[in-house]
Amino acid sequence: MIAEGTKAPDFTLPDSDGTMISLSDYAGKRVLLAFYPGDDTPVCTTQLCSYRDNYTEFTKRDIIILGISTDSVDSHKKFGEKNSLPFTLLSDREKKVSRMYEATDFLGMSQRAYVFIDESGTVRLSFSELLPLFYQSTRDLLAKIDGMKPAQP
Numbered sequence: 001m002i003a004e005g006t007k008a009p010d011f012t013l014p015d016s017d018g019t020m021i022s023l024s025d026y027a028g029k030r031v032l033l034a035f036y037p038g039d040d041t042p043v044c045t046t047q048l049c050s051y052r053d054n055y056t057e058f059t060k061r062d063i064i065i066l067g068i069s070t071d072s073v074d075s076h077k078k079f080g081e082k083n084s085l086p087f088t089l090l091s092d093r094e095k096k097v098s099r100m101y102e103a104t105d106f107l108g109m110s111q112r113a114y115v116f117i118d119e120s121g122t123v124r125l126s127f128s129e130l131l132p133l134f135y136q137s138t139r140d141l142l143a144k145i146d147g148m149k150p151a152q153p
Contacts, residue, residue: 001101001102001103001113001115001126001127001128002100002101002102002115002123002126003123003126004123004124004125004126005122005123005124006122006123007121007122007123008023008031008115008117008121008122008123009023009100009101010022010023010024011023011096011097011100013068013090013091013092013097014073014090014091015073015076015088015089015090015091016073016076016077016079016080016088016089016091017073017077018073021066021088021090023066023117026064027121028119029062029064029119030061030062030063030064030116030117030118030119031063031064031065031066031116031117032058032063032064032065032066032114032115032116032117032141032145033066033068033101033113033114033115033116033117034047034048034051034065034066034067034068034113034114035068035069035098035101035103035110035111035112035113035114035115035128036048036067036068036069036110036112037069037109037110037111037112038069038070038071038110039069039071039075039076039078039079039089040075040078040079040082043112043135044069044112045079045083046135047112047135048067048083048085049083049085050135050137050138051065051067051085051087051138052083052084052085052086052087053138054138054139054142055086055087057138057142058087058142061142061145061146063116063145064087064088065087065088066087066088066089066090067085067087067088067089067090068089068090068092068097068098068103069089069091069092069110070091070092070093070095070098070110071091071093072091072093073091075091076089076090076091092110095108095110098110098111101113101115101126103115103128111128111129112128112129112135113126113127113128113129114126114127114128114136114141116144116145124145124148125144125145125148127144
């Protein structure tokens with residue numbers, strides 16, 4: 001995974017409507033990049049629906065969620081609508097961003113990983129699941145974010 005304390009690399013990917021979204025569009029904001037293996041898979045659906053169900057906990061902390069997988073724009077659109085996801089899903093078909101953030105496994109498959117970027121654009125939390133069958137609970141993820149010490153100048 002990308003090292004904590006480093007500058008988050010900028011990227012541009014299409015969202016579920018095909019609109020190009022860049023990380024730099026969120027400059028000065030707190031962003032959670034949630035890399036996940038695939039739309040409509042049991043664990044990924046449970047994970048992203050947990051974010052949906054706890055969305056106000058993220059918004060209270062001024063955290064923007066960007067879900068990223070290698071699925072297509074059309075797949076993201078169907079998946080997001082089917083599950084009423086209130087946050088943006090980005091399509092990384094060529095795995096460029098997944099590789100940039102080191103969110104792929106040794107076979108090049110997408111990992112379940114989390115990267116939290118603070119207002120200064122610094123990676124403050126970088127974590128990947130050893131097995132994609134599991135995901136960190138929303139409560140535990142938010143507790144990690146809440147427990148972070150302020151960034152050092």
